[in-house]
Amino acid sequence: MDHYKEILQQLEEKHLLRSLRQTDDRPSSARSTHEHAQLFFSSNDYLGLANHPVLKSEAIAAIQRWGVGSGASRLVSGNTPLYQVLEEKLASLKETEAALVFSTGYMANIGTLGAIAHQGDLILGDRLNHASLIDGCRLSGATFRVYRHRDMVHLKKLLSNRKKEQKTLIVTDGIFSMDGDIAPLPDIMTLAEQYDATVYLDDAHATGVLGPHGSGTASHFKISNPRLIQMGTLSKALGGLGGFIAGSDVLIQYLVNKARPFIYTTALPPATLAASIAALDLIQKEPSLISQLWENRNDFHKKVTRMGFNTLDSESPIIPIFIGDSERALAFSRCLLENGIHVSAIRPPTVPKGTARLRVTLMATHTTAEIDLLLNQFEIIGKNMGII
Numbered sequence: 525m526d527h528y529k530e531i532l533q534q535l536e537e538k539h540l541l542r543s544l545r546q547t548d549d550r551p552s553s554a555r556s557t558h559e560h561a562q563l564f565f566s567s568n569d570y571l572g573l574a575n576h577p578v579l580k581s582e583a584i585a586a587i588q589r590w591g592v593g594s595g596a597s598r599l600v601s602g603n604t605p606l607y608q609v610l611e612e613k614l615a616s617l618k619e620t621e622a623a624l625v626f627s628t629g630y631m632a633n634i635g636t637l638g639a640i641a642h643q644g645d646l647i648l649g650d651r652l653n654h655a656s657l658i659d660g661c662r663l664s665g666a667t668f669r670v671y672r673h674r675d676m677v678h679l680k681k682l683l684s685n686r687k688k689e690q691k692t693l694i695v696t697d698g699i700f701s702m703d704g705d706i707a708p709l710p711d712i713m714t715l716a717e718q719y720d721a722t723v724y725l726d727d728a729h730a731t732g733v734l735g736p737h738g739s740g741t742a743s744h745f746k747i748s749n750p751r752l753i754q755m756g757t758l759s760k761a762l763g764g765l766g767g768f769i770a771g772s773d774v775l776i777q778y779l780v781n782k783a784r785p786f787i788y789t790t791a792l793p794p795a796t797l798a799a800s801i802a803a804l805d806l807i808q809k810e811p812s813l814i815s816q817l818w819e820n821r822n823d824f825h826k827k828v829t830r831m832g833f834n835t836l837d838s839e840s841p842i843i844p845i846f847i848g849d850s851e852r853a854l855a856f857s858r859c860l861l862e863n864g865i866h867v868s869a870i871r872p873p874t875v876p877k878g879t880a881r882l883r884v885t886l887m888a889t890h891t892t893a894e895i896d897l898l899l900n901q902f903e904i905i906g907k908n909m910g911i912i
């Protein structure tokens with residue numbers, strides 16, 4: 525334990541110690557349910573669906589019918605009929621032959637990458653890919669190389685340097701989780717065609733957000749290509765929990781047989797599946813949810829950049845406010861909290877060294893007055909700290 529204690533002390537000295545913040549509030553909603561009003565700009569529940577009455581009532585109905593747990597893995601006896609309904613809706617959203625739900629997005633990434641890439645293969649990943657992609661690439665045993673963020677010249681160079689006939693996978697986030705910019709998918713697909721590679725797209729932050737009815741990055745760019753494997757989560761804009769892969773029938777059948785995090789874990793609770801089904805129906809029926817999210821995002825982005833803050837290349841409801849130094853990012857976040865606003869400071873190793881930032885996420889359920897309050901605090905604190 526002394527060894528671990530020492531490591532923790534070192535992290536604290538570098539302002540990199542992480543700790544859990546306790547809240548008895550609704551962690552996903554835009555605002556607190558307590559009298560001491562608190563606003564949250566740190567949730568990935570982009571559409572506010574985690575607290576939507578329809579999702580809640582569908583989840584409750586599923587508990588009444590099927591109980592709270594699923595009892596076993598999907599291949600044993602946990603495969604309730606809700607899975608089939610959900611997977612058909614996901615395949616339809618992503619315009620693929622089939623889809624497969626995993627218990628989390630993290631498990632979908634490590635399970636799929638581990639099943640489709642092996643020793644001797646080559647994986648090329650964007651430098652800012654999510655940790656679950658990096659873990660999946662490493663666990664696969666394939667040779668793993670990183671290309672500079674969204675740099676197609678670098679990707680092309682790595683592709684042309686590979687061993688002849690080496691099976692190759694290009695892996696990228698759709699919307700990057702800490703920078704909020706979008707992968708240049710059309711260029712990636714062109715390179716994949718040219719070099720006979722497969723593309724694995726993590727659409728955790730784009731599903732329910734980007735493209736027609738929130739169908740994601742591929743349809744945003746009007747791309748439909750058998751070389752593309754699409755991953756998404758049910759845990760962010762769709763308000764619940766779970767991850768999924770959308771692709772061909774053969775791919776899905778292969779994953780059912782080979783993806784260990786799919787095979788060796790208990791199936792999701794019926795309530796979670798029912799809530800996701802309701803979420804997918806809602807984004808089809810109520811397009812105003814997604815358009816309101818983008819209105820809020822564009823309003824905040826325009827005003828905060830006009831104030832002089834650096835929002836990097838954000839193109840989505842994830843808006844980083846670049847600070848650089850971890851201690852200053854933490855101090856900014858603390859000042860906001862003292863004024864009733866929660867925005868997380870993101871520090872290394874989640875982001876590269878020297879690029880600490882505040883990560884603001886807008887939701888469809890934030891009001892204009894709430895966004896103005898956030899902007900007002902940003903201006904005061906930013907000026908006090910000499911950032912703007």
Ligand SMILES: Cc1ncc(COP(=O)(O)O)c(C=O)c1O
Nearest residue numbers: 628629630654656701728757759
């Ligand atoms: C880009 C990205 N991929 C995958 C995941 C993992 O998804 P989940 O939270 O459903 O496990 C996350 C978020 O946590 C993410 O941001």
